[in-house]
Amino acid sequence: MERLLWEEAVRFHGHExxxxxxxxxxxxxxxSKMNIKPKKDKIICITENNTCPIDGIKY
Numbered sequence: 001m002e003r004l005l006w007e008e009a010v011r012f013h014g015h016e017x018x019x020x021x022x023x024x025x026x027x028x029x030x031x032s033k034m035n036i037k038p039k040k041d042k043i044i045c046i047t048e049n050n051t052c053p054i055d056g057i058k059y
Contacts, residue, residue, distance in 0.1 A: 009059040023056020
């Protein structure tokens with residue numbers, strides 16, 4: 001994970017925490033596995049809650 005991306009996500013979320021990192025790493029893995037182009041493809045995430053990992057995915 002790029003340091004600058006992490007720092008921006010922390011500002012978006014409000015604090016550093018393991019949940020934010022888990023959400024970002026999960027999204028990073030899915031983007032890689034599915035060959036998604038984030039600047040071109042639209043990504044939609046439907047969740048049942050709004051916990052820290054979700055902010056990692058949203059960012």
